[in-house]
Amino acid sequence: MRLFGKRKISLNAAPPLLQTLRLVLRGFDPSDAVDVLARAQGEAAGAMASAPPCQSHEESRRTVEGFIRGGSTWAVVEKRSGHVIGAVALGPDSGRAVEGALELGYTLGEQYRDQGYAVEACGAVLAYAFDELDSPVVGAGHELTNQRSRRVFKKLGFTCEGTMRCARTLSGGGYADEIRYSLLREEYRPAPK
Numbered sequence: 001m002r003l004f005g006k007r008k009i010s011l012n013a014a015p016p017l018l019q020t021l022r023l024v025l026r027g028f029d030p031s032d033a034v035d036v037l038a039r040a041q042g043e044a045a046g047a048m049a050s051a052p053p054c055q056s057h058e059e060s061r062r063t064v065e066g067f068i069r070g071g072s073t074w075a076v077v078e079k080r081s082g083h084v085i086g087a088v089a090l091g092p093d094s095g096r097a098v099e100g101a102l103e104l105g106y107t108l109g110e111q112y113r114d115q116g117y118a119v120e121a122c123g124a125v126l127a128y129a130f131d132e133l134d135s136p137v138v139g140a141g142h143e144l145t146n147q148r149s150r151r152v153f154k155k156l157g158f159t160c161e162g163t164m165r166c167a168r169t170l171s172g173g174g175y176a177d178e179i180r181y182s183l184l185r186e187e188y189r190p191a192p193k
């Protein structure tokens, strides 16, 4: 368990409720396995999506259990439909020396992309990371071909740090390079409401 920041919040506790204009971000519930299987996944292309999409209710149930146990993963709920459409996670960024460095990961169901939801959801989690947890820096990364994620990080104000080679283990074996990013607390600008 890591405790840091001005309010000494544990990253392993259930994530707090966050709201944006169109989304609610809340902790996962076991009953979310249905939505995770049906809506909140798609082509795997990034840090949170390095495992292949769930193929069965049982796999999806285990995935949701992992999110709940991990404690720092939000279910992204579309207010309009009430469905879980994706996930955003904050974890310790073990690649950085500074205390309280965090890593952001996220994924959205395929039918919910291209609506600005990724930027909206990640913006709320960044506000929590900097304003509530008092993290000095949030890191993130995407695979070389993931142009959609590149645009998300750019819109959120991240700085590209370059390519980390053999950054991640692939579920099918081998390693993938990753483009790495970071956003310092002093660089963070909340999105206009």
Ligand SMILES: CC(C)(COP(=O)(O)OP(=O)(O)OC[C@H]1O[C@@H](n2cnc3c(N)ncnc32)[C@H](O)[C@@H]1OP(=O)(O)O)[C@@H](O)C(=O)NCCC(=O)NCCS
Pocket: 043, 044, 045, 046, 047, 048, 049, 105, 106, 107, 108, 109, 112, 113, 114, 115, 116, 117, 118, 119, 120, 141, 142, 143, 146, 148, 149, 151, 152, 155
């Ligand atoms: C990466 C991923 C989350 C991006 O999702 P996304 O919906 O494309 O991201 P955004 O929130 O930036 O929305 C994209 C587009 O929605 C459009 N959009 C439509 N309505 C909008 C609105 N009301 N407000 C803002 N943007 C809107 C924007 O024009 C934007 O396009 P742009 O990038 O050309 O500006 C998604 O592709 C995904 O889940 N991929 C698989 C997993 C993955 O790669 N995860 C990331 C790991 S690093």
